[in-house]
Amino acid sequence: MKRVFISFDYDHDEILKNFLVGQAKLPDSPFELADWSIKEHIDGNWKAKAATRIRSVDVVAVICGRHTNTATGVSAEVQIAQAEGKPYFLLNGYKDVACVKPTAAKPADKIYSWTWPNLKVLIVAWN
8 A cells, every 4th residue: 555645735726635535545545645735834844844744655646736836835845755755746636727737846747637547557656
């Protein structure tokens, strides 16, 4: 069972986090949610808490929405995952809406379609 940290834009996409929480509870889910984003002012203490949480997981799922590029917390969590050497992937949060990457994402980072089969493959793929 893979442990997953969810990074998402609290101000615009909390419903998407709830959808992922629901999927984690499905009988054929290959993952459990270890933790998710912290809604606190971003300072040194916040980043230390996030780093501790991200270090304890296998992979970070970054849910992308319409405003993810302005979500400083999401970019900070992606930077922490990168610094800690944790794999992460970007999920397209909305099917019929243009979703954007966090600013800390690398140019080569792809935003994957959020389907149950894709999600399972993305999570299991990380060793």
